[in-house]
Amino acid sequence: MHSSLMYALNLGEPYGFQFFRNGTFVALIAGGLCGLLGVFVVLRGMSYIGHGLSHAVFGGAAASAVMNFNYFIGAGIWGVVSGVLIGRIARRRIIGADAAIGVVTTASFALGLALLNRYGQAKRSIEAVLFGSVLGVKNSDIIAVLVVAVLATVVIVLGYRKFLFSTFDPEVAEVSGVKVSFMEAALMVMLSLTILVTMRVIGTLLISALLVIPAATARMLTNRFSRMLWISPLIGASSAFLGMNVAYHTNTSASAMIILVGASAFTCVYFGSGVRGRRRMASFGHL
Amino acid sequence: MNMKVAEKDVLVHCHHVTCAYGDVAVVNDVNFTLRRGEFAGIVGPSGSGKTTLLKAVLGSIAPVHGSIDMLKGLRMGYVPQVESVDWNFPVTVLEVIVMTRSEKKWWPRITAAERAAAEDVLERLGLGGLSGRHIRELSGGQQQRVFVARALFHSPDILVLDEPTSGVDVRTRHEVLHLLADLHDAGMSVLLTTHDLNGLAAHLPRLICLNKEIVADGSPREVLVPDVLEKLYGAPMHVLEHGGMPVVLDHSENPMVGRFGGKAV
Numbered sequence: 163m164h165s166s167l168m169y170a171l172n173l174g175e176p177y178g179f180q181f182f183r184n185g186t187f188v189a190l191i192a193g194g195l196c197g198l199l200g201v202f203v204v205l206r207g208m209s210y211i212g213h214g215l216s217h218a219v220f221g222g223a224a225a226s227a228v229m230n231f232n233y234f235i236g237a238g239i240w241g242v243v244s245g246v247l248i249g250r251i252a253r254r255r256i257i258g259a260d261a262a263i264g265v266v267t268t269a270s271f272a273l274g275l276a277l278l279n280r281y282g283q284a285k286r287s288i289e290a291v292l293f294g295s296v297l298g299v300k301n302s303d304i305i306a307v308l309v310v311a312v313l314a315t316v317v318i319v320l321g322y323r324k325f326l327f328s329t330f331d332p333e334v335a336e337v338s339g340v341k342v343s344f345m346e347a348a349l350m351v352m353l354s355l356t357i358l359v360t361m362r363v364i365g366t367l368l369i370s371a372l373l374v375i376p377a378a379t380a381r382m383l384t385n386r387f388s389r390m391l392w393i394s395p396l397i398g399a400s401s402a403f404l405g406m407n408v409a410y411h412t413n414t415s416a417s418a419m420i421i422l423v424g425a426s427a428f429t430c431v432y433f434g435s436g437v438r439g440r441r442r443m444a445s446f447g448h449l
Numbered sequence: 450m451n452m453k454v455a456e457k458d459v460l461v462h463c464h465h466v467t468c469a470y471g472d473v474a475v476v477n478d479v480n481f482t483l484r485r486g487e488f489a490g491i492v493g494p495s496g497s498g499k500t501t502l503l504k505a506v507l508g509s510i511a512p513v514h515g516s517i518d519m520l521k522g523l524r525m526g527y528v529p530q531v532e533s534v535d536w537n538f539p540v541t542v543l544e545v546i547v548m549t550r551s552e553k554k555w556w557p558r559i560t561a562a563e564r565a566a567a568e569d570v571l572e573r574l575g576l577g578g579l580s581g582r583h584i585r586e587l588s589g590g591q592q593q594r595v596f597v598a599r600a601l602f603h604s605p606d607i608l609v610l611d612e613p614t615s616g617v618d619v620r621t622r623h624e625v626l627h628l629l630a631d632l633h634d635a636g637m638s639v640l641l642t643t644h645d646l647n648g649l650a651a652h653l654p655r656l657i658c659l660n661k662e663i664v665a666d667g668s669p670r671e672v673l674v675p676d677v678l679e680k681l682y683g684a685p686m687h688v689l690e691h692g693g694m695p696v697v698l699d700h701s702e703n704p705m706v707g708r709f710g711g712k713a714v
């Protein structure tokens with residue numbers, strides 16, 4: 163009795179800290195947002211784009227930190243421009259496009275790392291972008307994540323059928339009057355913005371995992387697009403929430419714990435849903 | 450006066466249409482007219498430009514020369530090749546069918562009216578009760594019909610199908626053929642492409658033989674003749690008659706003929 167009471171108090175303990183409350187809130191929204199965009203990333207087989215984009219944005223973030231430029235403006239412009247370009251290159255299925263994307267984004271990442279070594283004074287903020295620093299979130303991060311989350315939700319709800327149509331069957335969608343390239347550009351912009359605002363929370367290195375794991379898990383749980391669209395954000399947000407708490411009590415990296423909780427959920431569903439659930443992932447190609 | 454009636458009848462008119470990818474022309478100087486109520490098939494060997502011509506008609510690629518005129522406000526229902534569909538994509542039959550409707554409303558939920566209209570189309574195509582199924586959990590013929598249903602959902606003036614019987618078995622081929630014939634009887638105009646001379650093409654009222662250029666255009670009896678077929682496929686072919694319909698025998702693709710003492714027909 164006594165010990166369980168102590169335990170309960172202990173579970174609530176981190177919530178006494180402002181930084182933990184803020185961090186958990188941001189992680190929760192970031193997890194949901196990545197889960198939402200992840201549905202499109204996974205169904206379009208774009209996970210390499212998510213990966214590449216996060217590395218490209220890192221270069222932009224490092225450059226803006228060194229130049230003492232506002233992160234959201236510097237990395238934001240860099241990210242949206244690379245996102246739209248990468249989307250267009252990938253769409254035209256030019257031979258070697260994925261290799262080209264890989265080279266350019268990795269170079270951008272390497273540039274970021276080099277800047278990190280060279281300019282000591284910007285080191286801390288660059289490191290935060292690399293590994294994520296949930297507990298160091300500022301008010302501007304909270305606002306940015308919220309704005310992008312609301313924006314993405316509204317855009318996806320309003321354009322639901324067009325996004326679904328152009329993801330499932332771009333050719334017929336085009337013939338039926340859907341502006342497929344516009345929808346794809348809109349998705350790439352939202353993806354870039356998502357990466358931009360969640361990067362300082364989750365970190366460059368782990369963000370692509372948060373884009374893939376919740377959506378892949380949701381895919382095994384349902385055969386309906388409409389359900390996947392809320393199950394995936396739910397898994398993303400829950401992983402973030404649980405991961406934050408586990409990280410506090412085990413004194414480990416929050417973003418690592420968020421991914422580990424998500425990966426455990428994926429594993430449970432993978433073995434729990436049997437062959438049928440696993441077969442549903444057949445179309446993902448390489449993740 | 451008479452002219453006007455004829456004009457209103459024309460759904461699609463291709464006028465010296467040339468299509469190219471890069472510098473390579475794959476469809477050359479094609480002329481044809483498709484009228485309301487027609488049921489036409491484009492036939493030709495692999496790589497002869499059938500899909501390209503279809504896409505030009507659909508407006509998804511622009512011809513480099515010539516023009517394609519269409520009836521004002523023409524609505525086309527496009528049925529893609531089954532091989533091009535991602536059968537693992539998480540959508541149900543109902544979700545596929547209502548996808549084409551993207552009217553202005555802020556909440557995307559499928560309305561009762563949409564559901565009723567979709568169920569109606571499904572019922573007509575013999576897919577009643579399957580609206581909640583995932584697209585993978587259907588037979589080949591049912592899968593093909595779901596995409597026909599989606600095309601019909603928007604009440605098109607013309608149904609356009611790319612290889613509706615490729616990659617399906619004999620039974621499914623019959624189902625598809627009967628379905629299209631029924632729709633045509635009910636007044637639908639149909640344009641399709643096919644490889645299948647005997648199973649599908651020979652049953653259609655009109656065939657457009659395409660090998661980069663139009664080689665012949667007419668009824669199966671007129672165009673499924675050795676002369677045309679040799680021009681089309683670049684190899685001699687024999688034509689028999691069976692039950693009043695031409696049957697094309699393909700020697701060049703059957704290296705076994707004569708091997709074990711069997712005689713060429």
Ligand SMILES: Nc1ncnc2c1ncn2[C@@H]1O[C@H](COP(=O)(O)OP(=O)(O)OP(=O)(O)O)[C@@H](O)[C@H]1O
Pocket residue numbers: 470475493494495496497498499500501502644
């Ligand atoms: N996107 C493309 N880019 C470049 N060339 C193409 C493209 N699509 C088709 N081609 C070429 O154009 C030619 C005609 O192709 P098309 O797909 O129209 O033929 P098809 O008659 O439909 O063939 P099949 O019967 O095999 O479907 C082919 O030589 C093909 O290689």
Ligand SMILES: [Mg+2]
Pocket residue numbers: 499500501612
């Ligand atoms: Mg083709």
